[in-house]
Amino acid sequence: xxxxxxxxxxxxxxxxxxxxxxxxxxxxxxxxxxxxxxxxxxxxxxxxxxxxxxxxxxxxxxxxxxxxxxxxxxxxxxxxxxxxxxxxxxxxxxxxxxxxxxxxxxxxxxxxxxxxxxxxxxxxxxxxxxxxxxxxxxxxxxxxxxxxxxxxxxxxxxxxxxxxxxxxxxxxxxxxxxxxxxxxxxxxxxxxxxxxxxxxxxxxxxxxxxxxxxxxxxxxxxxxxxxxxxxxxxxxxxxxxxxxxxxxxxxxxxxxxxxxxxxxxxxxxxxxxxxxxxxxxxxxxxxxxxxxxxxxxxxxxxxxxxxxxxxxxxxxxxxxxxxxxxxxxxx
Amino acid sequence: xxxxxxxxxxxxxxxxxxxxxxxxxxxxxxxxxxxxxxxxxxxxxxxxxxxxxxxxxxxxxxxxxxxxxxxxxxxxxxxxxxxxxxxxxxxxxxxxxxxxxxxxxxxxxxxxxxxxxxxxxxxxxxxxxxxxxxxxxxxxxxxxxxxxxxxxxxxxxxxxxxxxxxxxxxxxxxxxxxxxxxxxxxxxxxxxxxxxxxxxxxxxxxxxxxxxxxxxxxxxxxxxxxxxxxxxxxxxxxxxxxxxxxxxxxxxxxxxxxxxxxxxxxxxxxxxxxxxxxxxxxxxxxxxxxxxxxxxxxxxxxxxxxxxxxxxxxxxxxxxxxxxxxxxxxxxxxxxxxxxxxxxx
Numbered sequence: 001x002x003x004x005x006x007x008x009x010x011x012x013x014x015x016x017x018x019x020x021x022x023x024x025x026x027x028x029x030x031x032x033x034x035x036x037x038x039x040x041x042x043x044x045x046x047x048x049x050x051x052x053x054x055x056x057x058x059x060x061x062x063x064x065x066x067x068x069x070x071x072x073x074x075x076x077x078x079x080x081x082x083x084x085x086x087x088x089x090x091x092x093x094x095x096x097x098x099x100x101x102x103x104x105x106x107x108x109x110x111x112x113x114x115x116x117x118x119x120x121x122x123x124x125x126x127x128x129x130x131x132x133x134x135x136x137x138x139x140x141x142x143x144x145x146x147x148x149x150x151x152x153x154x155x156x157x158x159x160x161x162x163x164x165x166x167x168x169x170x171x172x173x174x175x176x177x178x179x180x181x182x183x184x185x186x187x188x189x190x191x192x193x194x195x196x197x198x199x200x201x202x203x204x205x206x207x208x209x210x211x212x213x214x215x216x217x218x219x220x221x222x223x224x225x226x227x228x229x230x231x232x233x234x235x236x237x238x239x240x241x242x243x244x245x246x247x248x249x250x251x252x253x254x255x256x257x258x259x260x261x262x263x264x265x266x267x268x269x270x271x272x273x274x275x276x277x278x279x280x281x282x283x284x285x286x287x288x289x290x291x292x293x294x295x296x297x298x299x300x301x302x303x304x305x306x307x308x309x310x311x312x313x314x315x316x317x318x319x320x321x322x323x324x325x326x327x328x329x330x331x
Numbered sequence: 332x333x334x335x336x337x338x339x340x341x342x343x344x345x346x347x348x349x350x351x352x353x354x355x356x357x358x359x360x361x362x363x364x365x366x367x368x369x370x371x372x373x374x375x376x377x378x379x380x381x382x383x384x385x386x387x388x389x390x391x392x393x394x395x396x397x398x399x400x401x402x403x404x405x406x407x408x409x410x411x412x413x414x415x416x417x418x419x420x421x422x423x424x425x426x427x428x429x430x431x432x433x434x435x436x437x438x439x440x441x442x443x444x445x446x447x448x449x450x451x452x453x454x455x456x457x458x459x460x461x462x463x464x465x466x467x468x469x470x471x472x473x474x475x476x477x478x479x480x481x482x483x484x485x486x487x488x489x490x491x492x493x494x495x496x497x498x499x500x501x502x503x504x505x506x507x508x509x510x511x512x513x514x515x516x517x518x519x520x521x522x523x524x525x526x527x528x529x530x531x532x533x534x535x536x537x538x539x540x541x542x543x544x545x546x547x548x549x550x551x552x553x554x555x556x557x558x559x560x561x562x563x564x565x566x567x568x569x570x571x572x573x574x575x576x577x578x579x580x581x582x583x584x585x586x587x588x589x590x591x592x593x594x595x596x597x598x599x600x601x602x603x604x605x606x607x608x609x610x611x612x613x614x615x616x617x618x619x620x621x622x623x624x625x626x627x628x629x630x631x632x633x634x635x636x637x638x639x640x641x642x643x644x645x646x647x648x649x650x651x652x653x654x655x656x657x658x659x660x661x662x663x664x665x666x667x668x669x670x671x672x673x674x675x676x
Binding site for chain 2: 027028029032034035038041042045133143144145146147157229232233234235236237238239240241242243281284285287291
């Protein structure tokens with residue numbers, strides 16, 4: 001029996017397959033090894049952030065500060081990489097910890113001050129971006145792009161025969177977090193709070209604690225993505241992460257994560273990320289201008305969201321009919 | 332059901348891998364690809380693909396870039412030049428460059444959004460056999476050529492003009508490029524260095540203008556006008572910024588105070604403003620000549636089957652074209668040279 005969740009996943013997979021066939025038939029290099037590895041790398045940047053944003057969304061919230069977290073963590077890891085003798089792995093951990101700290105701030109404001117997540121994360125995103133401007137490398141008062149020299153850190157931005165480290169990290173984390181969502185109490189609690197907060201609280205699940213945990217996870221993922229991006233670029237820039245929160249949210253929504261909460265997991269976020277990355281990659285190969293690219297991406301996102309809405313309505317009608325029939329049988 | 336789904340997903344990934352492995356080269360960057368690419372092409376008869384990636388295609392200078400590209404494509408009908416918009420974002424520009432490598436572009440002509448962050452991409456492109464030419468904003472990685480109207484010289488020139496106009500004493504304001512671009516955009520630095528070394532002009536205020544936008548410059552200048560009773564001159568490092576400053580000065584009712592405003596780039600709005608007498612001067616960069624030269628140098632490299640990486644350059648060869656001042660004295664004679672269609676009679 002196909003339930004709604006699996007149906008949605010099948011649809012995502014079919015869409016990915018259709019898009020792959022379309023672009024491979026109409027362009028020369030879509031299925032080349034280089035392009036597939038490039039797709040995986042590009043997907044991993046958004047995908048890592050989407051994994052974190054998905055946690056917040058499934059818990060019934062939204063995180064608009066992910067881009068700002070990427071920016072400030074970029075400065076943090078760039079500075080940390082200059083600590084004498086520091087190994088690259090430690091710099092990456094600093095990035096994750098810094099991101100988690102930013103997420104903790106979001107979680108505390110939302111759970112203790114009871115501000116809405118939309119407003120909170122919009123504001124903190126701005127705070128993080130401003131902080132990065134104040135703390136970035138400067139020379140004679142002017143912000144500069146400083147070339148990073150820590151080889152063991154820069155190794156995280158490299159590739160093994162074309163397969164980038166961030167791609168490997170993303171695939172592993174999707175698997176790990178899918179297990180967490182589907183097989184651990186944490187995953188159950190996150191979905192429960194997002195589905196029905198009152199019922200979850202009556203079951204003894206602390207909404208505040210879940211909010212803090214999910215925001216910290218979101219921040220940690222954004223921090224990890226930032227560390228990988230800086231190691232790849234060999235520098236940090238003030239525009240790092242700009243707009244990525246919206247790409248991540250779009251990826252989650254396109255994959256089937258419900259904006260209202262309660263529905264979604266790592267696979268859902270990953271499928272949405274892959275779909276959007278394929279679309280972008282393929283449209284570039286069609287030679288569309290940036291304006292055309294943005295227009296088509298927007299149309300695709302709206303179409304998929306509309307489809308999700310219709311699917312939800314159809315599913316609800318089916319359930320109501322089933323309930324009516326069962327009620328009729330009982331009578 | 333879950334097993335079926337997993338199997339379908341796995342199959343798609345396997346098919347993709349096999350398809351990738353067995354497809355004709357556009358391989359990952361490496362010796363094989365660059366060797367295949369760098370055998371040279373007859374640019375008169377064989378298809379040639381070039382990408383032009385400025386920091387943004389939103390500005391008026393895109394019109395001039397298009398003229399240069401169109402003239403090349405008329406001369407060489409088999410050459411295709413595609414414009415991409417980096418949106419001032421290094422991450423986006425990096426993505427575009429890797430797309431161009433994947434699509435076997437022969438040459439990339441670009442303005443680097445960041446002089447360090449673009450290094451790995453430029454190196455990757457060169458190693459893949461792509462001819463990389465940077466214009467105006469370069470990166471430190473070695474590549475085939477760097478052509479510039481050196482932004483530092485524009486600021487220096489405006490500093491010279493300002494000192495000639497107002498003398499060596501006075502209070503001036505600098506409206507600079509977005510904060511994220513100061514590393515590579517040196518108009519402001521050139522200006523500050525000139526006035527520091529050659530005058531006693533006091534820099535009383537400074538702002539970075541997001542997106543080089545007229546509106547943001549207007550807002551920043553409006554705030555500065557409330558802070559400072561005495562301002563002798565303003566340098567907006569781009570003409571759009573300078574126009575924003577002029578708008579703010581006039582809106583504040585201080586248009587009669589004789590505050591001189593200067594810009595850079597020589598865009599249509601600046602030329603008109605000089606004609607009207609609201610803008611004192613701008614530093615014009617001959618974007619058409621710069622890009623024509625860039626496209627032609629790229630074609631020569633493609634024809635000869637060479638690029639910076641293949642030749643083992645230790646430093647990027649560079650060519651610098653000078654800025655020219657445009658003032659009320661010479662604005663009419665500059666109209667045909669700037670080429671903007673809206674200005675031609």
